[in-house]
Amino acid sequence: MGWFRRSRKKQTQPVEQVDLWTICPSCKAHIYKEEWAKALMVCAKCGFHDKLTCHERVACTVDEKSFRELDRDIKPRDHLKFSDAKSRYADKAKETTEELGINEAILTGRATLNGIPIVLGVMDFRFIGGSLSSGVGDKIYLASDYALRHKRPLILFSASGGARMQEGIVSLMQMAKTCAGISRLNKAGIPYISVLTNPTFGGVSASYAMVGDLNIAEPGALIGFAGRRVIEQTIKQTLPPDFQTAEYLLAHGFVDRIVPRSEMKDLLAKVLCYGRRGKPPCKP
């Protein structure tokens, strides 16, 4: 769990004493940083699930030291030579890569989960809002391909604002590409579990994130196609407070279960045992 200790340096405050505490973004409770990390960034007071970095997520999801990264070299490519008012995409991508020490908004790899061999993909919202780029799409497609060839279940943790518009149409097409990967798993009977974390929107919710054999969500995660503000502008109405929460999606039939972070690993292990297709059954 080294990642939990190393992480969150950026939030360090100048005053030394404050450094021991963190403030829950939801209920504003003051919580010891050590406790906060031990609780996997879940607030003991209000149950708020804070975002995790991809390394934190890997650490709390798979068996220790079992993770082997795949396709680490894949990084953003500037298909459009895109620049907006402020900056060039190529620069932004490079800066982000250097700052975070990861090459894209998703980390993929093989690992074991309670001893079960899996293929895992974990998005990182810090990387340009977890946006779906050609690099992300490629890594997911390759992960699904690896899962297919090695008959391992695929688990993808989503956290994304949607498509990466700086890659234009190439980004949009990654929706089709990732779903083509999932389609192959469906035909071959390879399990695919989608875990939706806060937030999952747009081109990610409207592609691989929503077509899991199981769609599992973290409590309180916001999940939807269009953003709340866009919808409010369109329909000129205020939306209910629980709109697009995981709980709302459960009630409307799009999520199988809401699973707290502390129970996620065991739940995943349990459900994976049902998709073994003739392989020896899991240990009870």
Add this chain to the structure above:
Amino acid sequence: MGWFRRSRKKQTQPVEQVDLWTICPSCKAHIYKEEWAKALMVCAKCGFHDKLTCHERVACTVDEKSFRELDRDIKPRDHLKFSDAKSRYADKAKETTEELGINEAILTGRATLNGIPIVLGVMDFRFIGGSLSSGVGDKIYLASDYALRHKRPLILFSASGGARMQEGIVSLMQMAKTCAGISRLNKAGIPYISVLTNPTFGGVSASYAMVGDLNIAEPGALIGFAGRRVIEQTIKQTLPPDFQTAEYLLAHGFVDRIVPRSEMKDLLAKVLCYGRRGKPPCKP
């Protein structure tokens, strides 16, 4: 079209002059019987589609003299030795058979429709409310089997109050049996068109009638699972006037098209041309 002339004797009034006229059950308009029959029992004033006997339906649906009945010998069987307060089912079935000159609430056969070889089933509401009995289920299953073996599309016209309760659970099981027949057609790619006529309810709407490749309805036909009165009693509310009409089902996504009787044959011929799977295309 002999059936149209011969039919409807029962409605004859004692006064001779009245005999020339019929009264539209919907708008109460007086219409010449000859015109009424020529319009296939559709009211020229209000468009009301009156029920047809199975022979009338066959006459206006397939090519003249092309119909060859299948499984004509199948008749009701009294699996339960059922009798209610008034009568024995065995007697009722026998009387109905003799009165109508048909053995069951469905007539099945092979025929051609604008030259296209088909298998046809036509329910007759006069036969104990067009109820789904083991005989009806058997004839439909056998018709689907014939369609499968001869690679002919299957067209079923429904008109039924639901399962025939006098045959108890055996009647209920015909829902599963007929759907098993349709399932085979789906897997083999044989077209199955369901035509829903007034009324189609209960065990018939909840089985083969609702799972056509196309569900086609006649205008104004009442179609539903539970009857209006049962629902009103359950929810203690009055239902809207258009509830369970073909038009209502179209709006709610369960019917592909509403087709007036006069256009039915040509429409069927047209859509059948799309399900030929490599056979020479239909004439334009």
Add this chain to the structure above:
Amino acid sequence: MNLDFEQSITEIEQQIADLQKKAEADGSNVKSDLSSLQKKLEAQIKKVYSELTPWQTVQVARHPERPIMRDYIKGMFSEFIDLHGDRCFGDDQALVGGFATIGSHRCVLIGMDKGRTVEEKIKANFGMSNPDGYRKALRLMKLAEKYQIPVVSLVDTPAAYPGREAEERGQAEAIARNLTEMAGLKVPIVVTVTGEGGSGGALGIAVGDSVLMLSHSIYSVIPPEGCAAILWRDAEKAPEAAEALKVTAPSLLQMGIIDEIIQEPVGGAHRDPAATFTATRSAIVKRLSKLKKLSEHKLLAQRREKYARIGKYDRRRHSTH
């Protein structure tokens, strides 16, 4: 809670209670009297339940203390992971489903839950599913097909819900679709009617390779009350209708509609739920073990033949009429 026809049982139970009260009050030794009364009680229960009329069976099948879905889940499955939603509209609370393990078999479990408390009953709509429930069940069955694990279905519903929104969202279509898809589902399906097998609402999750029935459960094309109201023009004639409709397990076994009767403990499932679960689990596990050995082709052909046979017109037998 005893039913009307259990008056003779209630009387003996009262005698036992009186005797115990007396013994507590005056310390008299009632051990042997009590023992003989207990034997009498057991004998009486056995007698009453061996002579149940169809209408009495209907009442037992609807007994408020009869085990329901949630009890069977706890009592028969070593693991249950409830899964939710039809991926289209909602998550029907009347129809429960998920991954479950029974004996050594991992499966998809579906079934109606009626709820126990008033709040639960309302939430579960008294076990009457809306179209969303049937669609959730179908989604889970398709998942079982992808994962190549069998489907276990527990049936206990008065009916599919006859409501306005149920019609709007296609109650008929949802049931019909399930019948069609279940006929061709490529994994074993074992169905057990545990309480009320209410018409199309039950059948919507009850097409299977093996259909079992608890000995005091019922399965009917229409509720006896409804049949009586139509054919006798008097809902009070439900007992006659229940008789005429042949809704009990022995009749259904005789007619070849079901494959096996699971014997309930003396006095009905509600008098000994644990024994009920043991018997039911054992029956289901046996069926699963057997069905799993069949090839996909054989399984589907056999399932189709099973339904094709029900009510099949036998030309040799009937042509003489």
Add this chain to the structure above:
Amino acid sequence: MNLDFEQSITEIEQQIADLQKKAEADGSNVKSDLSSLQKKLEAQIKKVYSELTPWQTVQVARHPERPIMRDYIKGMFSEFIDLHGDRCFGDDQALVGGFATIGSHRCVLIGMDKGRTVEEKIKANFGMSNPDGYRKALRLMKLAEKYQIPVVSLVDTPAAYPGREAEERGQAEAIARNLTEMAGLKVPIVVTVTGEGGSGGALGIAVGDSVLMLSHSIYSVIPPEGCAAILWRDAEKAPEAAEALKVTAPSLLQMGIIDEIIQEPVGGAHRDPAATFTATRSAIVKRLSKLKKLSEHKLLAQRREKYARIGKYDRRRHSTH
């Protein structure tokens, strides 16, 4: 109706109108003047349309007189039998579909209709589909699969509808499901972007073996206005965003996103719909004829490869960085 950037065209048209009015009034012979003005007009239209900026192309793609679904149906198909409903919830009016015949090919046709009159536009929700629309399209595509006939998809939508009920009923799920199912659909799919290819709302019916685009249509991950609002913090910068996003057909062809550009008549599809239909029909028919020759296996492998290639990381090219 002329667009802002067509000022030079409008001026010549005005000159022609003035000349005609004058001739009518005084009977003067303006034949040769008129003829030269006509030539000038054609040349000017040609010039303007050969130099369209991306933002101007966006405006042409959204031109109120540009042919819409119903026009293509009438103009390209010898038969269209509209079919309705998703068999689950409703019949979305923004998404039209049914059996159709194009050239000698019988197919299932799906596409968005924007409506022409105000009433039609409202009924069609301006071509913005709800989940029911995507599910209807999927149902029809599955029908095409059963009947082994190809799917023709015409794309013209600003976006999937961003409404409350759309979210409630699973807009994201409906699109995602279509992408997944279309990737594995066992019949040829020919997609043509005829107007606006609006983001995921377009893609939800636009996964195919051949993706064609009319020369003045657009296809974008986000509407230029939306992109400008986010990245430029000013929706007025849409022209810059349109430029940056590379939304036009030539850019998309160059990037390997589409397979072919269908050349529109001079001055855009709305200036000569008949010629537009002829060119589009011919392109679609050619594609269908070619795709129908492929085996199912080859078809699906090729489709998958087509999408796997888009944005594929090329280790030989990028490893030098």
